[in-house]
Amino acid sequence: MKQTLLGNPLVRPWQYHAALVDDFHMEDFRFSSYYICCGTKPELSLADRRLLPASRRPRTNHRSPSQRRRRKLDKLKTQA
Amino acid sequence: MLPRSLRGEIDELSSHAVRQGTICDHDLIRQRYNRIAAFIPFFEYAFFIPSGLRKRAVDLLKLRRGDRVLEVGCGTGRNFPFLRDAVGPEGHVYGVDLSEGMLGRARKLCHRRQWTNFVLIEADAADYASRKLFDGVLFSFSYNVMPHHCSVLRQVWRQLRPGGRLVIVDARLPQGFWENCFDHLPLG
Numbered sequence: 079m080k081q082t083l084l085g086n087p088l089v090r091p092w093q094y095h096a097a098l099v100d101d102f103h104m105e106d107f108r109f110s111s112y113y114i115c116c117g118t119k120p121e122l123s124l125a126d127r128r129l130l131p132a133s134r135r136p137r138t139n140h141r142s143p144s145q146r147r148r149r150k151l152d153k154l155k156t157q158a
Numbered sequence: 159m160l161p162r163s164l165r166g167e168i169d170e171l172s173s174h175a176v177r178q179g180t181i182c183d184h185d186l187i188r189q190r191y192n193r194i195a196a197f198i199p200f201f202e203y204a205f206f207i208p209s210g211l212r213k214r215a216v217d218l219l220k221l222r223r224g225d226r227v228l229e230v231g232c233g234t235g236r237n238f239p240f241l242r243d244a245v246g247p248e249g250h251v252y253g254v255d256l257s258e259g260m261l262g263r264a265r266k267l268c269h270r271r272q273w274t275n276f277v278l279i280e281a282d283a284a285d286y287a288s289r290k291l292f293d294g295v296l297f298s299f300s301y302n303v304m305p306h307h308c309s310v311l312r313q314v315w316r317q318l319r320p321g322g323r324l325v326i327v328d329a330r331l332p333q334g335f336w337e338n339c340f341d342h343l344p345l346g
Contacts, residue, residue: 091301091326094311099324103218107208110332114211116218116325119318 091115184256184282187303191233192259198234205329215298215327216240224248225293230283230314231255231300235264241296242273253278254286284309291319297326 092115096102099117106113194201201207216237221227221244229237232253241251253276255261261278268276279286284306295314304310318324 086302086305089302089307090330091297091307091311091328094308095324095326098315105214107211108206110330111206112208112211112327112329114215114218114325114327116215116323119315119320119322119324121320 187305188257191255191257195234195257195259195263198236198260198263202236207329211327212237212298213240215296215325216244218325219244219294219296219323221245221249221294221323226250226252226290227294227296228252228254228288228292228314228317229296229298230310231297231304232264232278233257233260233298233300235267237296237298238264238267238273238276239271242271242275245275247275249275251276252288252292254281254283256280256282284313286313288317292317292322293319294323294325297328299328301326302328302330 092102092104092113095115095117098119100120102115102117104113104115219227221241223246225245226249227241227245229241229251232238232255235253238251238253245251251273253261253264255264255278258280261280264276264278268274268278283304295318301307301311315324
Protein backbone atom coordinates (compact mmCIF):
# COMPACT_ATOMS: atom_id res chain seq x y z
CA MET A 79 0.00 0.00 0.00
CA LYS A 80 1.28 3.43 -0.90
CA GLN A 81 1.31 4.85 2.60
CA THR A 82 3.56 7.35 4.36
CA LEU A 83 3.49 8.88 7.81
CA LEU A 84 1.41 11.74 6.43
CA GLY A 85 -0.98 9.23 4.87
CA ASN A 86 -1.64 8.17 1.34
CA PRO A 87 -0.72 11.09 -0.94
CA LEU A 88 -2.72 9.57 -3.78
CA VAL A 89 -5.98 10.21 -1.93
CA ARG A 90 -7.51 13.41 -3.25
CA PRO A 91 -10.15 14.44 -0.73
CA TRP A 92 -10.97 17.68 -2.58
CA GLN A 93 -12.62 15.60 -5.31
CA TYR A 94 -15.15 14.14 -2.85
CA HIS A 95 -15.44 17.38 -0.95
CA ALA A 96 -16.14 19.53 -4.02
CA ALA A 97 -18.93 17.16 -5.06
CA LEU A 98 -20.68 17.55 -1.71
CA VAL A 99 -20.62 21.27 -1.00
CA ASP A 100 -21.96 24.36 -2.72
CA ASP A 101 -19.18 26.90 -2.24
CA PHE A 102 -16.05 24.78 -2.52
CA HIS A 103 -12.87 26.69 -1.81
CA MET A 104 -9.25 25.50 -1.70
CA GLU A 105 -6.05 27.17 -0.52
CA ASP A 106 -2.49 25.96 -1.12
CA PHE A 107 0.48 26.48 1.17
CA ARG A 108 4.23 25.91 0.92
CA PHE A 109 4.56 25.19 -2.81
CA SER A 110 1.25 23.30 -2.84
CA SER A 111 2.57 20.71 -0.38
CA TYR A 112 -0.21 21.58 2.06
CA TYR A 113 -3.78 22.55 1.36
CA ILE A 114 -7.01 23.48 3.06
CA CYS A 115 -10.30 22.75 1.36
CA CYS A 116 -13.58 23.93 2.77
CA GLY A 117 -17.22 24.30 1.91
CA THR A 118 -20.72 24.64 3.33
CA LYS A 119 -23.25 21.85 3.47
CA PRO A 120 -26.24 22.83 1.30
CA GLU A 121 -29.47 23.59 3.13
CA LEU A 122 -31.21 20.95 1.00
CA SER A 123 -29.70 17.62 0.05
CA LEU A 124 -29.80 16.46 -3.59
CA ALA A 125 -32.62 14.04 -2.78
CA ASP A 126 -34.62 16.82 -1.11
CA ARG A 127 -34.08 19.10 -4.10
CA ARG A 128 -35.52 16.46 -6.43
CA LEU A 129 -38.66 16.28 -4.29
CA LEU A 130 -39.30 20.02 -4.55
CA PRO A 131 -41.72 21.27 -7.26
CA ALA A 132 -39.87 22.63 -10.30
CA SER A 133 -40.82 26.22 -9.50
CA ARG A 134 -39.12 26.06 -6.08
CA ARG A 135 -36.00 24.19 -7.16
CA PRO A 136 -32.73 26.17 -7.05
CA ARG A 137 -31.78 27.44 -10.51
CA THR A 138 -28.98 25.52 -12.18
CA ASN A 139 -27.22 25.81 -15.53
CA HIS A 140 -28.29 22.32 -16.52
CA ARG A 141 -30.32 22.12 -19.76
CA SER A 142 -31.84 19.09 -21.42
CA PRO A 143 -30.50 18.06 -24.89
CA SER A 144 -33.67 19.30 -26.58
CA GLN A 145 -33.37 22.68 -24.83
CA ARG A 146 -29.74 22.90 -25.87
CA ARG A 147 -30.64 22.06 -29.49
CA ARG A 148 -33.38 24.69 -29.51
CA ARG A 149 -31.00 27.32 -28.10
CA LYS A 150 -28.43 26.44 -30.75
CA LEU A 151 -31.05 26.81 -33.51
CA ASP A 152 -32.22 30.15 -32.09
CA LYS A 153 -28.63 31.37 -32.01
CA LEU A 154 -28.11 30.33 -35.66
CA LYS A 155 -31.35 32.08 -36.66
CA THR A 156 -30.32 35.32 -35.00
CA GLN A 157 -26.90 35.13 -36.65
CA ALA A 158 -28.50 34.58 -40.07
CA MET B 159 -27.86 2.84 -13.87
CA LEU B 160 -28.44 0.89 -10.66
CA PRO B 161 -31.54 1.55 -8.55
CA ARG B 162 -30.84 3.75 -5.53
CA SER B 163 -31.65 1.03 -2.98
CA LEU B 164 -29.16 -1.36 -4.61
CA ARG B 165 -26.50 1.33 -4.81
CA GLY B 166 -26.96 2.02 -1.10
CA GLU B 167 -26.63 -1.67 -0.34
CA ILE B 168 -23.41 -1.94 -2.37
CA ASP B 169 -22.02 1.17 -0.64
CA GLU B 170 -22.84 -0.34 2.73
CA LEU B 171 -21.26 -3.68 1.83
CA SER B 172 -18.09 -2.14 0.44
CA SER B 173 -17.64 0.13 3.45
CA HIS B 174 -18.18 -2.88 5.73
CA ALA B 175 -15.62 -4.89 3.75
CA VAL B 176 -13.06 -2.10 3.97
CA ARG B 177 -13.58 -1.77 7.69
CA GLN B 178 -13.47 -5.47 8.38
CA GLY B 179 -10.74 -6.43 5.91
CA THR B 180 -6.99 -6.30 6.27
CA ILE B 181 -6.86 -2.91 4.54
CA CYS B 182 -8.16 -1.21 7.66
CA ASP B 183 -6.45 -2.94 10.56
CA HIS B 184 -7.50 -0.90 13.60
CA ASP B 185 -4.96 -2.50 15.92
CA LEU B 186 -2.09 -1.76 13.58
CA ILE B 187 -3.14 1.87 13.17
CA ARG B 188 -3.71 2.26 16.94
CA GLN B 189 -0.27 0.81 17.74
CA ARG B 190 1.46 3.01 15.20
CA TYR B 191 -0.07 6.21 16.56
CA ASN B 192 0.38 5.18 20.20
CA ARG B 193 4.09 4.82 19.44
CA ILE B 194 4.51 8.20 17.75
CA ALA B 195 2.21 10.22 20.07
CA ALA B 196 5.17 11.71 21.96
CA PHE B 197 6.85 12.91 18.76
CA ILE B 198 3.92 14.77 17.18
CA PRO B 199 5.24 18.28 18.06
CA PHE B 200 8.57 17.27 16.49
CA PHE B 201 6.84 16.23 13.24
CA GLU B 202 5.38 19.71 12.98
CA TYR B 203 8.93 21.03 12.44
CA ALA B 204 10.28 18.01 10.57
CA PHE B 205 7.63 18.29 7.86
CA PHE B 206 7.82 22.13 7.68
CA ILE B 207 4.11 22.47 8.41
CA PRO B 208 3.32 26.19 7.92
CA SER B 209 2.87 27.89 11.28
CA GLY B 210 -0.45 29.58 10.51
CA LEU B 211 -2.03 26.58 8.78
CA ARG B 212 -4.02 25.24 11.73
CA LYS B 213 -5.37 28.65 12.71
CA ARG B 214 -6.40 29.36 9.12
CA ALA B 215 -8.25 26.03 8.94
CA VAL B 216 -10.19 26.82 12.12
CA ASP B 217 -10.95 30.33 10.81
CA LEU B 218 -12.43 28.78 7.65
CA LEU B 219 -14.86 26.78 9.80
CA LYS B 220 -16.49 30.18 10.54
CA LEU B 221 -17.51 29.08 14.01
CA ARG B 222 -19.44 31.28 16.40
CA ARG B 223 -19.56 31.34 20.19
CA GLY B 224 -21.54 28.41 21.53
CA ASP B 225 -21.16 26.26 18.39
CA ARG B 226 -20.56 22.52 18.38
CA VAL B 227 -17.55 21.33 16.41
CA LEU B 228 -16.15 17.88 15.67
CA GLU B 229 -12.50 17.19 14.97
CA VAL B 230 -11.99 13.84 13.27
CA GLY B 231 -8.61 12.35 14.18
CA CYS B 232 -7.90 15.02 16.78
CA GLY B 233 -4.64 13.35 17.88
CA THR B 234 -2.86 15.13 20.72
CA GLY B 235 -5.03 18.24 20.35
CA ARG B 236 -2.81 20.53 18.28
CA ASN B 237 -5.92 22.41 17.04
CA PHE B 238 -7.68 22.61 20.38
CA PRO B 239 -6.46 26.10 21.38
CA PHE B 240 -7.83 27.54 18.12
CA LEU B 241 -11.10 25.62 18.35
CA ARG B 242 -11.56 26.70 21.96
CA ASP B 243 -10.96 30.33 20.99
CA ALA B 244 -13.55 30.02 18.22
CA VAL B 245 -16.42 28.43 20.19
CA GLY B 246 -15.62 29.97 23.56
CA PRO B 247 -16.33 28.37 26.94
CA GLU B 248 -20.04 28.01 26.08
CA GLY B 249 -19.39 25.96 22.92
CA HIS B 250 -18.47 22.29 22.67
CA VAL B 251 -15.52 20.63 20.99
CA TYR B 252 -15.69 16.91 20.20
CA GLY B 253 -12.54 15.01 19.31
CA VAL B 254 -12.58 11.49 17.87
CA ASP B 255 -9.44 9.40 17.57
CA LEU B 256 -8.57 5.74 17.38
CA SER B 257 -5.36 5.95 19.42
CA GLU B 258 -5.57 6.03 23.21
CA GLY B 259 -1.97 7.28 23.35
CA MET B 260 -2.87 10.36 21.35
CA LEU B 261 -6.09 10.95 23.30
CA GLY B 262 -4.21 10.62 26.61
CA ARG B 263 -2.05 13.58 25.62
CA ALA B 264 -5.09 15.54 24.43
CA ARG B 265 -6.80 14.89 27.79
CA LYS B 266 -3.74 16.10 29.65
CA LEU B 267 -3.76 19.30 27.58
CA CYS B 268 -7.45 19.94 28.40
CA HIS B 269 -6.82 19.23 32.07
CA ARG B 270 -3.78 21.53 32.18
CA ARG B 271 -5.67 24.41 30.52
CA GLN B 272 -8.83 23.64 32.56
CA TRP B 273 -11.03 23.30 29.48
CA THR B 274 -14.23 21.59 30.54
CA ASN B 275 -16.14 21.79 27.26
CA PHE B 276 -14.09 19.15 25.43
CA VAL B 277 -15.44 15.65 24.79
CA LEU B 278 -12.81 13.15 23.66
CA ILE B 279 -13.96 9.86 22.21
CA GLU B 280 -11.83 6.82 21.48
CA ALA B 281 -13.54 5.35 18.43
CA ASP B 282 -13.41 4.77 14.72
CA ALA B 283 -14.88 7.93 13.18
CA ALA B 284 -16.83 5.77 10.70
CA ASP B 285 -18.81 4.36 13.63
CA TYR B 286 -19.16 7.49 15.72
CA ALA B 287 -22.62 9.06 15.84
CA SER B 288 -23.59 12.06 17.91
CA ARG B 289 -27.13 12.80 19.16
CA LYS B 290 -27.02 16.39 17.92
CA LEU B 291 -25.76 17.76 14.61
CA PHE B 292 -22.47 19.68 14.43
CA ASP B 293 -21.92 23.23 13.20
CA GLY B 294 -18.51 22.38 11.83
CA VAL B 295 -16.31 19.37 11.12
CA LEU B 296 -12.53 19.48 10.83
CA PHE B 297 -10.14 16.88 9.42
CA SER B 298 -6.62 18.02 10.27
CA PHE B 299 -3.89 15.77 8.83
CA SER B 300 -6.21 12.83 9.38
CA TYR B 301 -8.16 12.30 6.15
CA ASN B 302 -5.29 10.79 4.16
CA VAL B 303 -4.26 8.39 6.92
CA MET B 304 -7.71 6.77 7.11
CA PRO B 305 -7.86 3.76 4.81
CA HIS B 306 -11.68 3.88 4.87
CA HIS B 307 -11.89 7.64 4.35
CA CYS B 308 -15.04 7.44 2.20
CA SER B 309 -17.00 5.71 4.99
CA VAL B 310 -15.75 8.29 7.48
CA LEU B 311 -16.70 11.18 5.20
CA ARG B 312 -20.16 9.70 4.64
CA GLN B 313 -20.74 9.29 8.37
CA VAL B 314 -19.45 12.77 9.23
CA TRP B 315 -21.52 14.34 6.45
CA ARG B 316 -24.69 12.93 8.00
CA GLN B 317 -23.79 14.59 11.29
CA LEU B 318 -23.08 18.03 9.89
CA ARG B 319 -26.07 20.37 10.02
CA PRO B 320 -27.21 21.99 6.75
CA GLY B 321 -25.28 25.26 6.53
CA GLY B 322 -22.44 23.79 8.60
CA ARG B 323 -18.84 23.92 7.34
CA LEU B 324 -16.54 21.02 6.48
CA VAL B 325 -12.80 21.74 6.39
CA ILE B 326 -10.02 19.34 5.39
CA VAL B 327 -6.35 20.22 5.98
CA ASP B 328 -3.73 17.82 4.70
CA ALA B 329 -0.45 17.32 2.89
CA ARG B 330 0.04 16.21 -0.68
CA LEU B 331 2.86 15.75 -3.12
CA PRO B 332 3.62 18.93 -5.03
CA GLN B 333 1.97 18.58 -8.43
CA GLY B 334 4.04 17.77 -11.49
CA PHE B 335 7.34 15.93 -11.44
CA TRP B 336 7.21 14.51 -7.85
CA GLU B 337 3.63 13.38 -8.20
CA ASN B 338 4.49 11.53 -11.42
CA CYS B 339 7.50 9.86 -9.77
CA PHE B 340 5.36 8.61 -6.91
CA ASP B 341 2.72 7.27 -9.31
CA HIS B 342 5.34 5.10 -11.02
CA LEU B 343 6.87 3.59 -7.87
CA PRO B 344 6.49 -0.21 -7.94
CA LEU B 345 4.59 -0.32 -4.61
CA GLY B 346 1.31 -2.10 -3.84
